[in-house]
Every structure is written in structure tokens, then in C-alpha cells.
Amino acid sequence: SVFSAGASSAAIPTYACQRRTTLNNHNKVLTDALKILAENAEYYESVGRYLAFTRVSSILKSLPYAVTSVDSLRGFPGLGEHCRKVIEEILEDGVCQEVESVTQSQRYQTLTLFTSIFGVGVKTAEKWYKEQHQTLADLRASQIRFTKEQQVGLQYYEDLTTPVTRAEADMIRKTVEEAVYRYLPGAVITLAGGFRRGKETGHDVDFLITHPEEGKEKGLVTKVIQHMASQVGLRHSDTTHHQAIMSCSSVVRALASQKCRKQETSKFDHFERCFTIVKLNQELGAGGQGAGHRPEDKHWKAVRVDLVIVPISQFAYALLGWTGSQVSKMLCNFPHLHSQNEYFSAAAEEEIFAHLELDYIAPWERNA
Numbered sequence: 001s002v003f004s005a006g007a008s009s010a011a012i013p014t015y016a017c018q019r020r021t022t023l024n025n026h027n028k029v030l031t032d033a034l035k036i037l038a039e040n041a042e043y044y045e046s047v048g049r050y051l052a053f054t055r056v057s058s059i060l061k062s063l064p065y066a067v068t069s070v071d072s073l074r075g076f077p078g079l080g081e082h083c084r085k086v087i088e089e090i091l092e093d094g095v096c097q098e099v100e101s102v103t104q105s106q107r108y109q110t111l112t113l114f115t116s117i118f119g120v121g122v123k124t125a126e127k128w129y130k131e132q133h134q135t136l137a138d139l140r141a142s143q144i145r146f147t148k149e150q151q152v153g154l155q156y157y158e159d160l161t162t163p164v165t166r167a168e169a170d171m172i173r174k175t176v177e178e179a180v181y182r183y184l185p186g187a188v189i190t191l192a193g194g195f196r197r198g199k200e201t202g203h204d205v206d207f208l209i210t211h212p213e214e215g216k217e218k219g220l221v222t223k224v225i226q227h228m229a230s231q232v233g234l235r236h237s238d239t240t241h242h243q244a245i246m247s248c249s250s251v252v253r254a255l256a257s258q259k260c261r262k263q264e265t266s267k268f269d270h271f272e273r274c275f276t277i278v279k280l281n282q283e284l285g286a287g288g289q290g291a292g293h294r295p296e297d298k299h300w301k302a303v304r305v306d307l308v309i310v311p312i313s314q315f316a317y318a319l320l321g322w323t324g325s326q327v328s329k330m331l332c333n334f335p336h337l338h339s340q341n342e343y344f345s346a347a348a349e350e351e352i353f354a355h356l357e358l359d360y361i362a363p364w365e366r367n368a
């Protein structure tokens with residue numbers, strides 16, 4: 001195999017979107033450590049260091065063997081001195097001193113806790129940390145004026161940080177189907193995100209909804225949300241269609257900006273979407289699993305659900321973008337794409353890869 005330990009780095013594709021990265025991570029000890037350093041860099045808004053740690057981590061995830069010697073990493077794309085030293089320390093001592101001190105630092109612990117709250121990003125977390133807040137209790141007792149998202153994030157913190165299982169995703173799918181088919185019987189609902197990449201759990205459930213006849217899907221998100229709210233109790237709905245900033249993949253955005261020059265407005269990054277929280281009834285089949293610490297009278301779990309309504313003509317792009325992973329989908333940096341003057345219509349993900357002259361990478365190989 002070209003990947004045998006010590007193989008030349010030439011065997012490793014430079015682009016993450018071309019590395020077949022399954023969930024079988026042979027270098028978890030190393031990637032967990034690098035993830036901590038990447039997070040910490042993010043907390044210091046050091047984008048360069050964040051990317052450096054993330055890139056090396058993503059390459060390690062793609063290797064079909066466990067790295068045992070730092071020498072075998074010579075010439076790996078993007079491997080700098082810092083990462084090399086971290087890996088070497090872990091291979092030799094089992095731990096890296098820098099990683100240990102980061103995980104023990106108050107700043108890292110507090111920012112990790114605060115950014116785990118729905119609706120809280122690094123900037124906000126840092127602000128609260130500087131105001132001397134350290135725990136969720138501190139926040140709850142504070143005078144902070146939370147956004148609507150943050151209020152919900154704090155209220156359902158335990159539920160929302162408990163991984164969503166595939167069984168739960170299936171149950172939510174039924175709820176979504178019922179609401180969607182009511183208004184648009186011919187609609188097609190696709191599970192995207194981590195579950196499509198083969199993950200057994202996720203932090204949320206992502207659905208793409210389309211219809212074979214272009215235009216039929218218009219206005220669907222509002223109706224679906226209203227129906228679901230009346231049926232299952234939707235705790236929070238941010239039905240900000242047309243406000244999407246990150247609503248679709250960078251691929252789609254790159255294409256959109258090209259098409260924009262010719263056409264009036266970009267419709268690509270303006271999918272109707274809703275980032276929401278659904279009450280999942282736990283008596284309906286989740287087997288009460290994970291409900292142990294909840295109050296006796298609470299028989300439901302708050303689950304994050306993302307609904308994205310996509311016109312069929314852009315479905316392949318949206319699917320690629322919403323399947324992730326964040327790292328795997330970095331197709332956007334390809335010059336081929338930016339030099340396109342016209343919107344390339346793709347009926348399937350395979351066509352997008354082919355158009356970019358890339359090997360097709362299946363969803364379960366996109367776990368970079």
C-alpha cells in the first residue's frame with residue numbers, strides 16, 4: 001500500500017476533500033491532543049495556528065495506520081515544527097506538556113464550557129470569561145442580557161449537550177416527514193450532516209428538503225415549522241430564511257458569486273432554513289435511555305434540528321455542503337471553481353467532483 005508507515009508524503013493528497021477519511025481514526029490520541037491546541041488557538045483568535053493544528057489533525061485522521069514514529073511524518077503536507085514536537089512528545093511520553101497545561105487552564109475550561117452553549121460563540125464566551133464568569137450557574141445568576149438562542153441554550157443545556165442517537169434522528173425524521181408531506185406530498189427529505197457520513201451520534205440532526213419540480217418548495221419552511229410547533233412543541237424557531245450567512249457550503253457560495261455577476265441576486269446561499277429545537281417524546285421509543293437524570297415529569301428531550309429547503313437545481317451542492325465535514329468540504333479553494341464563468345448544473349455530488357477533476361469521495365470517507 002502507498003500508505004504503509006514511512007511511505008513518502010507524496011502519497012497523501014494535499015486537499016482534505018481528496019483524502020478518504022473514514023470514522024476509523026487510527027491516531028485518535030494524537031488528533032485529540034491537536035484538537036485541544038486548535039480550540040485553544042481559536043480562543044486566542046489565532047487563525048493561523050488554528051488552521052495549522054486542524055490541518056495536521058485532519059491528515060492524521062486519514063491515515064490507515066497508527067503513527068508510531070515522528071520520522072515517518074517527514075515531509076507531511078503542512079507539518080510544522082510545533083505540531084511535530086507535540087506528536088513526538090506524545091509518542092515518547094504518552095502526554096504532551098503543552099496540551100496538559102492548556103486543559104488545566106481556567107481560560108480553556110471556561111471558554112470550552114461557554115462555547116458549548118447553543119448560541120454562544122468564542123467572542124461572547126471570552127467576554128463573559130473576562131467578566132469573571134466561570135460556570136453555568138454564574139451565567140444564570142448574572143445580569144447578562146442573553147439572546148433568545150442563549151436563553152434556550154442555557155435552559156436545555158443538558159439535553160442539548162447529550163449526543164443525539166440515530167434512533168432519535170429516525171424519530172425526528174418521522175415528525176419532519178409528517179409536516180412536510182402535509183404541504184408538499186412529493187417532497188424528498190434527505191438526512192445530511194454527520195449521520196450521512198456514518199456517525200452513530202451527532203450534536204444535531206440535519207435535513208435537506210427538496211421537490212423534483214423546481215419552485216414547489218418555496219415557502220415550505222414556514223409552514224413546516226408552524227405545523228411542527230403545533231404538533232410536537234417547537235421550543236425555539238429562528239425562521240430567518242433569506243438571512244443565511246452560512247446556510248450552504250462554500251462550494252455553493254463560490255459558484256453563486258460567479259453567477260451573481262450575470263444574474264440579479266444569488267439564490268444559492270439563501271436557502272430557506274431553520275435552526276431549531278424540537279421536543280422529542282422519549283416514551284415513543286427511545287427506550288428512556290439517557291432520561292435518568294431528568295425530572296420525573298419530563299418525558300421529552302430537546303434536540304437541535306436543522307431544516308434546509310433547497311430548489312432541486314441546487315440540491316447536489318447543498319447536499320455536498322450540508323454533509324460536511326467542515327474540513328472535508330473544503331472544495332472551494334479550487335481554482336477550477338473560481339474560474340468558472342457559468343453556473344455548472346450538477347444533478348448529483350459525483351458530477352461536482354468530476355467537474356472539479358477530483359476523485360469522487362463517498363460521504364463516509366468525508367470525516368476529515
Ligand code: CTP
Pocket residue numbers: 192193194195199201202203204205206245246247248249250321322323324325326329
Ligand atoms: N453547515 C453550513 N451552514 C450552516 C451550518 C452548517 O453549511 N449554517 C454545514 C457545516 O459546515 C457542515 C454541515 O453543514 O459541513 C453539518 O453541520 P453540523 O450539523 O454543524 O455538523 P455535523 O458534521 O453534522 O456534526 P454533528 O454530527 O455533530 O451534528
Ligand code: MN
Pocket residue numbers: 024064065
Ligand atoms: Mn484501517
Ligand code: MN
Pocket residue numbers: 193194195202203204205206
Ligand atoms: Mn449535524
Ligand code: MN
Pocket residue numbers: 193204205206306
Ligand atoms: Mn447542523
